Amino acid sequence: MSNRLTGSPAHRLRLERVPSPSRGATALVTVLSFALALLAGGIVLALAGENPIAVYLAMVKGAFGDRNGVAEVLVKTTPLLLTGLGVAVAFRMQLWNIGAEGQLYWGAIFATGVGLFVLPAAPGWVLVPAMIAAGLLGGGLWGLIPGALRAWFGASEIITSLMLNYVAILFSEYLVHGPWRDPGAFGFPGTPPLPAAGWLPNLGTTRIHLGLLFGLIAALLLWIMLRRTRWGYEIGVMGENPRAALYAGMPTKRTILLVMALSGALAGLAGMSEVAGIGHQLQRNLSPGYGYAAIIVAWLGRLHPFGAVLVAFLLAALTVGGDQLQMNLGLPAAIAPMLQGAILFFLLGGEVLTRYRLTRVIG
Amino acid sequence: MSQHLITSSPSSSPITSSPQHPSTHRPAIAMRDISKRFGTVIANDRITFDASWGEVHALVGENGAGKSTLMSILAGLYRPDSGAVEIDGQPVHFRSPRDAIGHGIGMVYQHFMLVEPFSVAENVVLGERRSGVNLETARVARELTALSEKYALGVDPQAKIWQLSVGEQQRVEILRLLYLGARILVFDEPTAVLTPQETHGLLRNLRGMAGQGFSVVFISHKLDEVQEVADRISVLRRGQIVATTTPAATDRRTLARMMVGRELADFVARPADEPRAEVDRGGAMLELRGLSALGEKGLPALREIDLEIRSGETLGIAGVAGNGQRELAETVTGLRPVTAGTVRIDGKAMTNRPAAEITRAGVAHIPEDRLATGLIGGMDLSANAILRDYGQPPLCHGPFLLTRAVSAFTDRLLTANDVKAPGRWTKLRTLSGGNQQKLLLGRELAGEPRLIVAVHPTRGVDVGATEAIHDALRAQRARGAATLLISEDLDELLALADRIAVLFAGRIMGTIPTASADREQIGLMMAGIESREAEVVMDV
Amino acid sequence: MSDFLTPTFVISVLAAAVAAGTAILFACLGELITERAGVLNLGIEGIMLMGALAGAGGCIWSGSAWVGAGAALLAGAAMAAIHALLCVGLRANQVVSGLALTIFGTGLSAFLGRDIVGMPPPSSFRRIDIPFLAEIPILGRILFQQSALVYVSIALVVFLWWYIFRTRAGLRLRAIGERPEAADAMGVDVARLRALYVVMGGALAGLGGAALSLGTNPGWTEGMTAGRGWIAVALVIFAAWNPARAAAGAYLFGGVEAGQFRLQTAGVDLSPFFLSMLPYLFTILVLVLSTREATRRALGAPAALGRAYMREDRG
Structure with missing residues (x-):
């Protein structure tokens, strides 16, 4: 035993904490994590017998090859941005809301309900705002449930918000298969189309719709809220040090409820904008997992609203590229979430290098 | 009980590798x-x-x-x-x-x-x-x-x-x-x-x-x-x-x-009997009657505490860690629910009032573990400076924080309390313990509080900062503030307090004027032995 | 309604509960030892999916269900190794790393499994009656007329209980989750052990996936775990970090799942969509109740759960 110990000193590497990471390092790590994830994804593709370069080229071409591709990227950016913003604001407070998917569905359900049954004959200037309000409300209420369970019973919002995703999706399936099913349509289950007055206007002849603007406005408002208001400051303090928030007399429970409601409302708006801007009806598989990708949008965007805009765009491109693969090469679109997960891994690993520095010591 | 460790010869030691003889x-x-x-x-x-x-x-x-x-x-x-x-x-x-x-x-x-x-x-x-x-x-x-x-x-x-x-x-x-x-x-x-x-x-x-x-x-x-x-x-x-x-x-x-590295009169414990400036004492600023509360494990941590502190008076709380000190500070400042008894601050009933309301009543709180409770390590100095006052003019207008006012407020606080830092945008965590505590103390004492609850205010702080902190607390006493000073350092209590109460197992064992305090007696009370007559000497 | 509560019906539901609960039980035990070591792994869902795929794939490739189970163990361990590297080695955020693992596992399994979707595995874990024990009235039918994987899981519950509470290694496991500094000062290699338990926990979760794809729901389909990994994570709290209670919880969920199908076949007038919601709603209920109980009786999580440990970390 002691022989091993008294052996010659060896050079070792050690992680050492850096007080505050620089902005440059943070940006570099984000870019690198993207690149490394693509590299690792390429290896998986190669092992699975695909030509990674061809696959990536096809994805880039699918996303940016023509006007339609770019438009489709912006169409997908919309729900990713809105849900990502919702997740980011909750994560800022260390509230791990991973229920954006379910909250999106409830926003869609409420908005559809208003369009089909509450105000079916209203003019656009009434119906669209009413549907927006309904979407915010539906998602907000659904987000409030895990918030309340957390605030009052201490139950982990991670698990409750996730379980509620399944419940929300099953409920929307029930509606489109059952009471809300369009009796005139055969085959694909869905509700009857919304009245045209409730459709969000498109940009020119593209599928890009007003929802994108909602997302950008939401990002701006959120940034102002977080940076410039008392409430934003309170959220920051509660996220960084909940005990200090109690000490300063901040209303923790109320803020948990409000933040979860806001987080859900933003996801609900995403759901509303999907039905009112794209499908014009509530249908099965409304979201291909936007609510989960939102987690990546939020974290990769450093929980910053403008960061979310950028990352939502990039992930949208990845998704559109993945869809193109499915259509053109017959490869599963699942390549996109696989790469998204990998990007997050590399980012998490890389972040360590901004917080710590590797030093060589003699020991 | 008075027999103590290691009186036997080394050869009888049960330890496998017996230590060498000296x-x-x-x-x-x-x-x-x-x-x-x-x-x-x-x-x-x-x-x-x-x-x-x-x-x-x-x-x-x-x-x-x-x-x-x-x-x-x-x-x-x-x-x-x-x-x-x-x-x-x-x-x-x-x-x-x-x-x-x-x-x-x-x-x-x-x-x-x-x-x-x-x-x-x-x-x-x-x-x-x-x-x-x-x-x-x-x-x-x-x-x-x-x-x-x-x-x-x-x-x-x-x-x-x-x-x-x-x-x-x-x-x-x-x-x-x-x-x-x-x-x-x-x-x-x-x-x-x-x-x-x-x-x-x-x-x-x-x-x-x-x-x-x-x-x-x-x-x-x-x-x-x-x-x-x-x-x-x-x-x-x-x-x-x-x-x-x-x-x-x-x-x-x-x-x-x-x-x-320099001469320091204060460091060799200031004599307890040094005459203390008399301060005009007002009525009871803090009054606790039959105060009880539970600890983290849900067991009673405070049992029927009766205490009173007048304006211009410093009451020291002595005791071994974990005998209810933290709970006492937290119940007075509204961070922990009171299960029985009453808290009155300046004559007003404050039992189980929200922390924010107690703060508004003029209570400052220097908590036990500054980075865990009183400060936010991951945020910049501005965010830490405004923790108490962010909701009041001139720092805010309606829902908005006024950036310029926040900056001015922070700079003033840093200068006034001699906090050494590169700037207000620095993350708090990068400051030394002494500078963190000076910022906290400056923030808490800025509003001329009427009651100060200070828990281990100099723990983990170097000698220079300790001096500064003691001076600040003395100045507050002279100004007429009532102070509840909880410390494990008997020298600190003897140097600052007018009276010393000893906390043991959640009870006050007794209160002694500092002038007539005797370390042995306080020590016995810290060990839960109530009277002077107790002959038993606690050993390790 | 009368044929509902006959003894035969109840016993068959209970037997089905044990069968259906086994996948959740493996995953729950995996998360349990991970959390005992002080690491939170929210990637169990993704790991289970990879395990399910590896199980079905390994079985199709080799023709043997046991090879499939081995592949599932390895796949789960490999997935968890990513989490161990990030959270133990690099001290990344455990919540986000776990979520990333779930997203990654969902995508990767869907991609890799594209060619075997719906393909029935040539072999699976079938019912084996244990001589004599299977003859015991009621209990024999519930516990001893099951598949080999069920017996493995029951043995594992007993083993883990003994291991955690009665062995030196178990003492070290509990110590690194409660107070890593103290374990470290006593010469326990905290990082190495934590990484080890994260990987072993992942292997068990992977096996849980195979218990689906080679047991109750033979074959591979995308997203086939349907949230069971998350239910397993929630159950660890219900289990109060005790393997025996984990088994009780897992069978409870198996019962909900089995009962749901039986209610459907019995023609209960409730939309299947609502019946399918039951396990998820039940999870929320169980979580709320067990959180309250844990708070009330102060039986908490391992004190250092979710807290990275680095010896020389200062400031």
């Missing part, structure tokens, strides 16, 4: 040119330190001088950036605490390294280097009982750690080291958590162990204890050994000067 002051440990850096802070700068068999070698120095770092290197917890360690003349390279334990080095840390839900025996088994599958707690418990009886440590091997008092936990640590065969014992500030009587017993035990041939390293900044127990004293300042001397060749004043 024949020729052979060095047990020799550390040469040890350097250790944390980020930009040099904790140890080419330190050379040794300790012999049969010797108590005291290591003194201020907070942050590098004492704990040096000993953590010896215990294998940290690895030095450079330098060499020899044990009993043999060079060693510890890769982990396991290696150090294997070489007979045992350390009693400031924060005990015990797993709370485990029993004493289980904590000992955790450190055993024996292979095998079964826990064998029964066998270990038997052996521990024997060892505990032999050294009169009074430890029950079956007890769960969380049920034990701090003093008992320390004895568990010692028992464990003896059991594991440690021959070199390192004590990191062991008396900080003990009553004066327990301290006395511990110091005798340290001498007894040295007499048996153990090598003992005693880390402290309490100079009277060091003078009493040490064979040699080494003084550490800013990561360097500035002197190695003996108690006979020096005195407390000289040691203090060497520790701090």
